[in-house]
Amino acid sequence: MLIRARTLLPLSSHVFENGAVRVEGARIQAVGSASDLKPKAGEEVLELGSCVLMPGLINSHCHLDYSTMRNAIAPPSGFTEWVLRINSIKRQLSPEDILDAIRRGYAEAQRYGTTTVCSMAAFPDLLPQLPPAPLRTWWFYEMIDIRHRVTSDDVIAGALTFFETEKSALTNFGLNPHAPYTASLLLYRLAYACAKQNGMLLTTHVSESREETEMFALGSGPLHAFLSGLDRPMHDCGHDTPFGWLWRNGAIGGDWILAHMNDLKASDFALLETISREKLPHIVHCPGSHAYFKHPPFAFGKLAGLGVNLCVGTDSLASTDSLSLLGELRRLQSCEPGLSAEDLLHTITLAPARALQKEGELGCLEAGAMADMIAIPFDGAPEQAADACVSFTGLVPWMMVDGKVLPVPPL
Ligand SMILES: [Zn+2]
Numbered sequence: 001m002l003i004r005a006r007t008l009l010p011l012s013s014h015v016f017e018n019g020a021v022r023v024e025g026a027r028i029q030a031v032g033s034a035s036d037l038k039p040k041a042g043e044e045v046l047e048l049g050s051c052v053l054m055p056g057l058i059n060s061h062c063h064l065d066y067s068t069m070r071n072a073i074a075p076p077s078g079f080t081e082w083v084l085r086i087n088s089i090k091r092q093l094s095p096e097d098i099l100d101a102i103r104r105g106y107a108e109a110q111r112y113g114t115t116t117v118c119s120m121a122a123f124p125d126l127l128p129q130l131p132p133a134p135l136r137t138w139w140f141y142e143m144i145d146i147r148h149r150v151t152s153d154d155v156i157a158g159a160l161t162f163f164e165t166e167k168s169a170l171t172n173f174g175l176n177p178h179a180p181y182t183a184s185l186l187l188y189r190l191a192y193a194c195a196k197q198n199g200m201l202l203t204t205h206v207s208e209s210r211e212e213t214e215m216f217a218l219g220s221g222p223l224h225a226f227l228s229g230l231d232r233p234m235h236d237c238g239h240d241t242p243f244g245w246l247w248r249n250g251a252i253g254g255d256w257i258l259a260h261m262n263d264l265k266a267s268d269f270a271l272l273e274t275i276s277r278e279k280l281p282h283i284v285h286c287p288g289s290h291a292y293f294k295h296p297p298f299a300f301g302k303l304a305g306l307g308v309n310l311c312v313g314t315d316s317l318a319s320t321d322s323l324s325l326l327g328e329l330r331r332l333q334s335c336e337p338g339l340s341a342e343d344l345l346h347t348i349t350l351a352p353a354r355a356l357q358k359e360g361e362l363g364c365l366e367a368g369a370m371a372d373m374i375a376i377p378f379d380g381a382p383e384q385a386a387d388a389c390v391s392f393t394g395l396v397p398w399m400m401v402d403g404k405v406l407p408v409p410p411l
Pocket of ligand 1: 061062063120205259315316
């Protein structure tokens, strides 16, 4: 199939007018100007007309299973208060509620141009009941070992069914030791070893809130009080920042995708400076969730200056109002006005592709890449295309995933 569009924004190379992309099966076979890429005899030609054809967007951190929680929790005074609220909501959800939330989350992500989603799986035992993933998906198995969770029969059964879930072309698995306050160093190390052995990706939440930093660095505060009340062993508190604790203990490494890293201290930056660029962990910033919790300002410029691969994700609808990645970019832009539209788009295409170890396959339009792409209405000059995409607030009218055109899900 030959797809033609007035403006092509490959991101891995320069923008140009009157472009064409040849798709064969699930992959892009060639990218070029419409005058160079002529249809072969009998080849289907799809004319998209006045639009920007660009790589599909990658959400590098979300929780699809919380997609029915929009506006369910008023902005809390602190992170621990929110944890208590969401735990109470989760206890009331039936399996049908959770499966419905995942379906709704997929539909919303798709309407906003997301073709790849990295979702934490808090209810992994339910995944085998889902229909095949409509979008390219990494399900990260959430691992928690405060109290009994990991050793209970239900959870072991859930874990087994999770990894027995039929792997479609679009479904991939990873591990998610939840956060240093809910997962022990032992659990992190087991996950790390298991992921290395099985070629799985790893992600975790680190340094999300001031309360998490207070718990680890000072051994005090509301999160410390809450978790010590649950009989969590607290001997890891009072020594280091959350990131410093995990990194210096070898619990995480450069191949990890770290969500948040919001409340970093001077010692965290000093530690990051000692790590060579190619061994730095990937970081996902979630601007909407960040604003909701009123976290300390995200150190985008400082981390970018250190060479950190910075991605943007939405987090869940329990702490943001939409699964629109372009909406997240506009929030980031308001905090970081110096970033160009290309820089912003990088955080939801090329950067997460690198974090997912899919450089040249996802987040770009080039020969050999997966045919995951979107079209955004546009009739301006090529040099305005990236800005127009970041500013686009509507629903994305055309999408291809894995070489197949997907209909826009009804609202
Ligand atoms: Zn999260």
